[in-house]
Amino acid sequence: MIRIEKTLYTLLFLCFFSQLTLAQETITPKLIWAVNKVDLGTVLEEQGPQLAEFQFTHTQDSLFFIETVVTDCGCTTVEYTKDTLQVGESGVLQVSFDPSSGAGLFSRMIIVKGNLFGVQDTLYIEGNAIPRASDPEGTYRTRKGDLGFRLSKINVGEVFTNQPKLKQVEVYNFGTTPFYKDSLQFAGPEYIQFSQLTDSIMPNDRGLLQVLYDGKMKNDLGYFEDQVSLNWKDSTTFIQLDVLADVFEYYAPFAKDDLNLVPQLVIDPKEKDLKTIKANAIQVVNVVLNNRGKQVLEIKKVQGNCECLKLELPKTSLEAGESILLKVVFDPKGRQGIDQRNVYIFSNDPLNPVQLFLLKSRVE
Secondary structure, three states, X not given: OHHHHHHHHHHHHHHHHHHHHHHHHHOOOOXXXXXXXXXXXXXXXXXXXXXXXXXXXXXOOOOEOEEEEEEOOOOEEEEEOOOOEOOOOEEEEEEEEOHHHOOEEEEEEEEEEEOOOOOEEEEEEEXXXXXXXXXXXXXXXXXXXXXXXXXXXXXXXXXXXXOOEEEEEEEEEOOOOOEEHHHEEEEOOOOEEEEEXXXXXXXXXXXXXXXXXXXXXHOOOEEEEEEXXXXXXOOOOEEEEEXXXXXXXXXXXXXXXXXXXXXXXXXXXXXXXXXXXXXXXXXXXXXXXXXXXXOOEEEEXXXXXXXXXXXXXXXXXXXXXXXXXXXEEEOOOOOOEEEEEEEEEEEOOOOOOEEEEXXXXXXX
């Protein structure tokens, strides 16, 4: 009796295992998409619907076709390849986005369902939709020649050394002559480039300029403010713009097991409150920089947020376990009231490549 029960259990297990194996074999991997997210960038309302294209390849040995496509917003419409595809054949899905549907940053989701089991993929389009300005004079307050800008300076934001950063800038033409894309001339640092995205910027209309900031070519770290010049060959407009950026070193992800091997910068203290000080009394603070990792720590740069700070380092390379003193000299001359100075320390610590030391005081 016991032998019969064991045999029955064995047969049931083999049956279940074979069904599980069969189910695993029938699960079809998702399609191979060239990209699953498209950034449309800055989109002006008057530019009309914007098109994002997604290309895919069918890799299975079964016939495939798209059954349904669902979007999360009525502002998007979709066209896609409706043919039945053999293995290795490719198709296209096009998403049209209407920028008049809203304002500001957007992210839209598209769900693609195929006829094969397990084929359901999610795609995204994103960007920044800007509606027409009802009051151009009030909206574009900064005038540079005939062009109006929303802000007086162009802030590119964070720029990493692994790839250039792109920033679109909206402008309004208050003049009587158009600005043509192919007549734009630019002068500035080689790591900054300007281009005009719209073919023309007509009078009493707006267009888009684009800034490319190459952090690797900049070959420096920290906060920077650069001045560039723009002019159009068929226009008398000559403008100067200030471009702001924070440049950071890029470090690729690494295995968790290597966490204790990489350089690790520890600063002590991270903050110092000098309490009440006199405006004519220069202050000196020593900050300990320690490498708690097992690889050499390189201090790439120390930068203060004020010319009132003088920073001194005896060396920039620290062996494992080594410490040095960063001497911070603060001259409060000409200052009064609550004051905070920032000291940024850039290193090759991949977890914390930029660390901050705060120096607080109340100046009398």
